[in-house]
Amino acid sequence: MKKLSGLVMAMVFVFVLAACGAEKTTGDGQGGSDTEKKSVRVVTDANYAPFEYMDGGKIVGFDVDFVNAVAKEAGYDVKIENVGWDPLFLEVKNKSADMGMSAITINDERKQTYDFSVPYFLSTNKILVPEGSDIKSAEDLKGKTVSVQNATTGQSSAEKLLGKNSKDIKKFKNNNLAILELTKGGADAVVADNTVIEEYAKNNPKQKLVVIEDSKAFEAEFYGLMLPKGSNVKADFDEATKKIIDNGKYTEIYKKWFKVEPDLDKLKE
Numbered sequence: 001m002k003k004l005s006g007l008v009m010a011m012v013f014v015f016v017l018a019a020c021g022a023e024k025t026t027g028d029g030q031g032g033s034d035t036e037k038k039s040v041r042v043v044t045d046a047n048y049a050p051f052e053y054m055d056g057g058k059i060v061g062f063d064v065d066f067v068n069a070v071a072k073e074a075g076y077d078v079k080i081e082n083v084g085w086d087p088l089f090l091e092v093k094n095k096s097a098d099m100g101m102s103a104i105t106i107n108d109e110r111k112q113t114y115d116f117s118v119p120y121f122l123s124t125n126k127i128l129v130p131e132g133s134d135i136k137s138a139e140d141l142k143g144k145t146v147s148v149q150n151a152t153t154g155q156s157s158a159e160k161l162l163g164k165n166s167k168d169i170k171k172f173k174n175n176n177l178a179i180l181e182l183t184k185g186g187a188d189a190v191v192a193d194n195t196v197i198e199e200y201a202k203n204n205p206k207q208k209l210v211v212i213e214d215s216k217a218f219e220a221e222f223y224g225l226m227l228p229k230g231s232n233v234k235a236d237f238d239e240a241t242k243k244i245i246d247n248g249k250y251t252e253i254y255k256k257w258f259k260v261e262p263d264l265d266k267l268k269e
């Protein structure tokens with residue numbers, strides 16, 4: 001028995017050596033030539049229609065079309081993986097991913113840990129409630145139960161109103177679960193990005209939901225691609241983003257998803 005495991009160990013050792021050797025040879029050989037396309041690993045939380053969501057096993061959405069267009073312009077291949085919201089942040093932080101793409105708001109807190117691309121989308125938080133709710137403004141959320149996606153700006157907006165450790169804020173790992181909590185009666189409202197809850201209310205008319213706007217309580221937010229600090233692809237992606245905004249490609253993608261013209265001046269401010 002002892003002899004056998006020794007033999008297995010020896011075989012594993014030889015195999016590992018061979019594998020390292022093999023990798024090294026290709027690395028020193030034709031790998032890394034200048035003409036070869038560079039590849040980036042992009043991580044997302046595909047539970048946020050219309051920005052990123054699963055459709056028949058495929059990740060689709062505005063963000064997906066956007067990042068593909070930017071990468072094409074910049075000469076990169078992209079591989080998008082649906083890892084979920086909280087893991088996405090860890091992966092970008094420890095550089096196992098090159099980029100997070102997930103309707104991610106650029107803010108000061110995140111800027112301490114991450115780099116961001118130039119802004120590519122203007123958003124704001126709004127409130128999703130059942131028709132006939134007595135919630136008419138952000139102020140009315142006080143004393144109510146609010147569900148949010150964990151670690152989003154929706155959560156921080158709710159905390160500003162209800163208090164940081166409020167038991168009345170229910171946190172979920174994705175936004176669809178936060179909405180589900182509302183529709184099954186476990187919460188009075190959801191706070192999340194306007195486009196996402198407006199789309200949800202429109203696509204689910206039987207659930208009789210309405211969206212409340214409160215521009216005094218909720219600030220304008222800009223989405224950016226989130227990168228590890230010191231990212232070596234930031235410059236290429238920023239340049240390509242500006243290019244597709246100027247050459248009409250961005251507008252084409254925007255109109256495909258939102259049916260209206262984007263306000264390009266707001267993005268450039």
Ligand code: ARG
Binds near residue numbers: 045102
């Ligand atoms: N914009 C908000 C934030 O950055 C919510 C984004 C949530 N995105 C998602 N794919 N779940 O906090």
